[in-house]
Amino acid sequence: xxxxxxxxxxxxxxxxxxSHLPKGFVVSSTYAGIxxxxxxxxxxxxxxAPSSGPTSTTSPKPDLAVIVSSKPAxxxxxxxxxxFKAAPVVLSSxxxxxxxxxxxxxxxxxxxxxSGCANAVTGERGMNDAKECAKLVGELLTxxxxxxxxPQDPSKQGTLLLSTGVIGVPLPxxxxxxxxxxxxxxxVLRSDADAWHETARAFMTxxxxxxxxARSFELAGRKCGIVGIDKGAxxxxxxxxxxxxxxxxxxxxxxxxxxxxxxxxxxxxxxxAMSRSFNCISVDGDMSTNDTIIALANGAAPPSPSPSxxxxxxxxxxxxxxxxxxxxxxxxxxxxxxxxxxxLIVRDGEGAEKFVEIKVKGAPTYEHAHAIASSxxxxxxxxxxxxxxxxxxGRILCAVGYAPLPSxxxxxxxxSRVTVTFVPPAEVAKEHRELVVLKDGAPQKVDExxxxxxxxxxxINIVVDLAGGSDGxxxxxxxxxxxxxxxxxxxxxxxxxxxx
Numbered sequence: 428x429x430x431x432x433x434x435x436x437x438x439x440x441x442x443x444x445x446s447h448l449p450k451g452f453v454v455s456s457t458y459a460g461i462x463x464x465x466x467x468x469x470x471x472x473x474x475x476a477p478s479s480g481p482t483s484t485t486s487p488k489p490d491l492a493v494i495v496s497s498k499p500a501x502x503x504x505x506x507x508x509x510x511f512k513a514a515p516v517v518l519s520s521x522x523x524x525x526x527x528x529x530x531x532x533x534x535x536x537x538x539x540x541x542s543g544c545a546n547a548v549t550g551e552r553g554m555n556d557a558k559e560c561a562k563l564v565g566e567l568l569t570x571x572x573x574x575x576x577x578p579q580d581p582s583k584q585g586t587l588l589l590s591t592g593v594i595g596v597p598l599p600x601x602x603x604x605x606x607x608x609x610x611x612x613x614x615v616l617r618s619d620a621d622a623w624h625e626t627a628r629a630f631m632t633x634x635x636x637x638x639x640x641a642r643s644f645e646l647a648g649r650k651c652g653i654v655g656i657d658k659g660a661x662x663x664x665x666x667x668x669x670x671x672x673x674x675x676x677x678x679x680x681x682x683x684x685x686x687x688x689x690x691x692x693x694x695x696x697x698x699x700a701m702s703r704s705f706n707c708i709s710v711d712g713d714m715s716t717n718d719t720i721i722a723l724a725n726g727a728a729p730p731s732p733s734p735s736x737x738x739x740x741x742x743x744x745x746x747x748x749x750x751x752x753x754x755x756x757x758x759x760x761x762x763x764x765x766x767x768x769x770x771l772i773v774r775d776g777e778g779a780e781k782f783v784e785i786k787v788k789g790a791p792t793y794e795h796a797h798a799i800a801s802s803x804x805x806x807x808x809x810x811x812x813x814x815x816x817x818x819x820x821g822r823i824l825c826a827v828g829y830a831p832l833p834s835x836x837x838x839x840x841x842x843s844r845v846t847v848t849f850v851p852p853a854e855v856a857k858e859h860r861e862l863v864v865l866k867d868g869a870p871q872k873v874d875e876x877x878x879x880x881x882x883x884x885x886x887i888n889i890v891v892d893l894a895g896g897s898d899g900x901x902x903x904x905x906x907x908x909x910x911x912x913x914x915x916x917x918x919x920x921x922x923x924x925x926x927x
Contacts, residue, residue: 435775436636443620447641449652449685451727453616456492456629459606461543462592464599491603492629493610494538494681495568500725501744502526502535502587503694505701507718513547514557515588516719522585523694532690535585538681538721539564541603542632542658543592547716556598561586563604567611587721589679591658592632594716623654630658630679633921638771644760646686647745647753648738649728653684653764657720659710659772678705678772680720682765687726688757689744696758697722704765707797709804709911710776722761773910778917781813782886788906789893791838796907799840799891802830804911814913816882818873820847820864827891838903843868844894849878852886867894 506512506520526533539560546553564586590598609615627637641654657680688696697720705720726744737753739745747754774782785803790796803809806826812819824847827840846866851859862878863871881887895903 434635439638439771439774440636441640443623443639443641443654445620447643447652448618448620448623448654449683449725449727450729451497451685451725452494452654452683452723453497453618454492454494454622454626455610455612455615455617456489456622456625457606457610458487458489459491459541459602460487461490461541461599461602464602465544465593465596488631489625489629490542491606491610492540492626493564493616494540494626494683494723495611495616496536496683496723496725497727498725499534499536500723501688501690501693502533503690503697503722504587505697505705505720507716509716509718511548511716513545513590513717514549514553515546515590516717517554518557518561519587519719519721522587526585527690527694533694534690535587535723537564537568537586538589538723539586540589540626540629540679540681541592541598542630544590544596544598545592545594545717546590546598547594549595549597552597556600557588559600560598560603561588563607564611567607589630589681589719589721591630591679591717623656627656630656632658633777634658634775636775638768638775640764640767640771642760642764645731645735646728646757646760647750648731648734648736649685649687650731651684651686651728653682653686653760655764655768656681657768657772659775678718680705680768682720682722682761684722684724685726685728686724686757687728687739687744688724689746692745692747692754692757693722693724695747696754696761699758700762700765703762704769705772707800707907707909708769708773709801709909710773710779770910773912776912776918777921778915778919779912780885780915781913783813783911783913784886784888785909785911786888786890786906787893787909788890789895789903790905790907791836791896791898791903792833793905793907794833795836795838796905797909798832799827799830799893800907800909802826803889803891804909807914810911810914813882813887814915816879818849818862818864818878818882820870823847823889823891824865839897840893841896841899844896844899846892846894848890848892849881850888850890851881852884852888855884
């Protein structure tokens with residue numbers, strides 16, 4: 428049995444292959460002193476600890492960053508459903524919604540990110556500060572080198588905002604404005620892997636490592652790249668929706684690709700990906716005021732040397748209606764990429780020692796399976812049992828039984844058909860057998876020694892088979908996965924400190 432000896436940063440910070448980075452994006456980051464400016468008692472930031480990457484051991488962690496597309500990019504977003512939506516959430520979602528009604532669709536040129544202050548529950552001042560930040564970035568980028576200008580269409584020049592940190596405190600605008608000219612300078616904006624790494628660090632609050640990934644893929648005769656950054660360690664139980672629906676310390680995410688995707692197609696693909704990735708994770712069951720995932724697609728990908736499949740014309744963008752196969756391919760790529768990014772959030776959950784996958788199958792719809800998996804994943808009793816290495820299927824069943832199922836359905840759980848199984852992680856599957864603790868509603872004799880071995884691994888997999896429930900074998904075969912972590916003493920220690 429393996430024993431984890433390396434830190435999370437050593438295991439999960441992976442150097443980015445520059446060839447995977449999307450074309451036409453530049454980034455920069457800096458330390459603005461945001462947390463120090465708003466805190467009467469500045470405390471050391473745990474996230475400033477060195478990580479395996481180009482990180483200074485003496486300089487403070489960056490807390491302000493800008494991401495810029497060389498030309499207006501198709502833009503999409505999903506946002507928290509929390510009633511107390513932060514100012515940047517309100518402003519960014521409105522910008523995307525307004526843009527979706529224009530002939531060219533929702534587009535943006537840049538994203539401004541800050542950590543240390545969430546600008547949430549800050550009233551009219553918070554909205555005015557957010558608007559000023561977006562306005563200043565747009566104005567400062569106008570003369571930046573290497574960035575094309577389209578002054579005839581100001582709607583395409585917008586800046587989206589991502590903020591994370593302390594709730595209920597206004598942004599320290601003096602500290603932020605002092606740094607914006609530097610951040611937006613054409614001499615500072617870069618496209619290399621190190622610059623992206625530092626930008627990922629600017630997202631961090633209580634995170635123990637920067638979460639950055641990149642991939643390359645072929646689409647519509649183009650050699651495309653995608654890069655993703657996300658952050659979050661506590662207050663994690665996202666339920667995000669698109670800007671066109673009622674909007675439901677923080678999960679933030681950025682996805683940038685040079686694939687040629689139209690704004691409506693990007694939005695639809697992102698919402699699908701969210702429903703099967705970021706909306707399927709939980710650290711502590713608390714939905715943030717700032718949860719936001721923003722995606723940009725600027726179409727700057729170069730032609731593939733040996734394209735396979737249809738090839739788009741110059742300037743053409745993929746739409747769901749005209750390019751259904753390419754759209755489905757992109758949607759699958761984006762969903763898989765978002766799942767990888769979402770896993771990093773759970774692995775870095777505050778105080779987390781276990782990474783737990785809950786799979787629920789045999790349900791009538793994806794929504795039913797998702798609701799039940801969410802109920803299990805947010806149970807404090809289940810999470811405590813997993814932390815203690817206890818295969819307590821009774822707590823799992825309890826969470827299954829009280830799950831809030833879609834009210835429009837007459838389907839119900841049949842307790843006599845439910846089976847619960849602990850499955851060994853893939854890398855050690857040959858060393859252990861699956862452990863069935865409940866079969867068709869009946870308790871099974873559990874090998875406690877084998878159970879202890881399975882639960883000693885960092886990765887734990889639990890499968891709940893509903894076997895069709897009240898529909899029996901009549902076709903209730905949908906499934907959903909959810910990812911969560913254990914609940915440890917360290918989580919309580921971290922969140923018991925009001926200054927964190």
